[in-house]
Amino acid sequence: MPPGNPGRLAPSLAALVLLSAAVLPAVLEVASPAPFDAIGSSGPVPDRAVPPHTTAVRADLRAVGTAPTVDIRRTGAPANRITLVLLGDGYTEDQQELFRRQADLAWHALMDIEPFRSYQGFFNIRRVEVVSPVSGIAETENHSRKPNTPLGMHFWCEGTARLLCADESATARYAGEGEGPQYLIALANSTEYGGAGGTGVTTLAGGSPDAGRIIQHEIGHTVGDLGDEYDSAPDDSDYPNLAAVNAEEMSRTHVKWWHWLGAQSPDGGGTVGAYRSTNGVYRPTADSVMRTLGGTYNLPSREAIIEQLYRRVSPMDPPVPAAGAVSGRPRLQVRPVALAGPRQLRVDWRVDGVPVEPQTPDRTWLDTDTLALAPGRSVNVSATVRDTTDWVRDEAFRDQRMTKTVTWTLKG
The missing domain is CATH 2.60.40 (Immunoglobulin-like)
Known part of the structure; x- marks a missing residue:
């Protein structure tokens, strides 16, 4: 669903990326403004198409868009499940086993955090083994070079070093159409730190030591339509976990997460309230995975994710x-x-x-x-x-x- 009222196109962040992994726990950095979307290739918002981030990679290399596909986890008929489609870019034929290992680590990390752990039965998992003619992608030190990789993944997307983007139309072609809703997750053959979420393709560097924590954050944008809670994020409160009013106003007017005020935070670090970031926007708790890598989803964010799951899956x-x-x-x-x-x-x-x-x-x-x-x-x-x-x-x-x-x- 789009941010705010359904059917309204709201400008926000296309994807939200991360600061250097040398600082642990890592705090998140912001990308340049662009349309923010929370659907996969077959999501239910056809009037909010997000253009591909790049079309500079050779078109003929991706024209067919076919690759071996493996259903690695099936919990039910795809028509009533969300299918997570994991694709790799920059993995040669000899590196497909590396992609398989990194893809498994990524989706397992996602299912290790609530509410995805409890609701993992709502997901099927599919792997698409895209073979690249070259190893690796365009990284920070060589971002002016565009390797001929099938998904065109590259850092320095939209002028932001840690923003990792993919050609969304090519990724969708390789993923194919599913019987039900799909979310596309593209892994780059890179150990560099970065990723993106909230657009048609969630991305991460498959070889980064922080890949598991990155996907836990980025999928919050994509599946839950959550905004970033860190201080340097834009002052955009048009997300279920961000607000422009304090707790007293929420309680009085019954807006945002008013029904969670005073509840114990899942991480045991306090109660749900309205914590003001330096950008002037309020967040539900002092900390969460949408603020700091390795954290948990706060209660309003958990509720938002669960509600998005039920908008796509019948009980x-x-x-x-x-x-x-x-x-x-x-x-x-x-x-x-x-x-x-x-x-x-x-x-x-x-x-x-x-x-x-x-x-x-x-x-x-x-x-x-x-x-x-x-x-x-x-x-x-x-x-x-x-x-x-x-x-x-x-x-x-x-x-x-x-x-x-x-x-x-x-x-x-």
């Missing part, structure tokens, strides 16, 4: 049998999208509006043979799948997007 895969009229006494089954950990989506069953208890501990199926139906009488059996996480406090959104009910009609 339930198609039931068995399909909803509607059914004959006989079938076993009715729902298929909630699985969470990682002990908490799962809640399932409640009703017969003509009256709650009934299913036969299994996970509550995912109901044996209709146990229902006493009078001959010739029809009943409606419904199952409701609901995400009850306390990481979301927007109950209207929970009712609209995080809850789904299916109904079957049985005749006695």
